[in-house]
Amino acid sequence: MATPTAAATASPTPSPEPFDGGRDPVERADPPVPPVALLTAVEPTAGDTFDRITFTFADNEPGYRIEYVQPPIVADGSGNPVDIEGDAFLQVRFTAAQAHDESGNPTMAVREFMTGFASVTEVEQTGDFEGYVTWVLGLTEELDFRVTDLADGVVVEIAHP
Numbered sequence: 001m002a003t004p005t006a007a008a009t010a011s012p013t014p015s016p017e018p019f020d021g022g023r024d025p026v027e028r029a030d031p032p033v034p035p036v037a038l039l040t041a042v043e044p045t046a047g048d049t050f051d052r053i054t055f056t057f058a059d060n061e062p063g064y065r066i067e068y069v070q071p072p073i074v075a076d077g078s079g080n081p082v083d084i085e086g087d088a089f090l091q092v093r094f095t096a097a098q099a100h101d102e103s104g105n106p107t108m109a110v111r112e113f114m115t116g117f118a119s120v121t122e123v124e125q126t127g128d129f130e131g132y133v134t135w136v137l138g139l140t141e142e143l144d145f146r147v148t149d150l151a152d153g154v155v156v157e158i159a160h161p
Contacts (some may be wrong), residue, residue: 076127
């Protein structure tokens with residue numbers, strides 16, 4: 001079954017300050033559960049000096065680990081290879097999280113975005129398995145990134161080259 005894909009749209013995000021980020025892994029501990037965090041939206045946007053991916057959750061805040069990974073990129077559970085456009089890969093793994101309802105239906109119809117942004121070329125879900133939800137960001141090159149926690153989600157911003 002083919003996974004629906006979507007093209008992301010540019011929406012300028014002015015930033016008068018220099019980009020303050022790094023390349024080391026960033027993590028937050030798992031929250032107390034239940035309830036498990038339910039992924040409800042992923043929104044890629046392009047800014048003037050960085051690209052942004054916003055992950056929105058309901059019911060709880062997930063733990064996470066965000067880090068650069070080397071290919072091959074594989075799907076959680078199956079281990080099947082996943083082809084993601086890019087020359088560097090930033091993995092975003094949420095824990096105590098799911099991207100499906102109680103009947104097993106995905107909470108989002110679109111799980112792959114071809115962006116063509118300055119930094120982020122593709123954003124794709126590679127897993128929703130046993131309490132882990134994983135997305136991989138295909139980047140033009142390894143770049144600094146930063147993570148911001150929101151009341152209902154997590155924002156990952158990647159500097160432009």
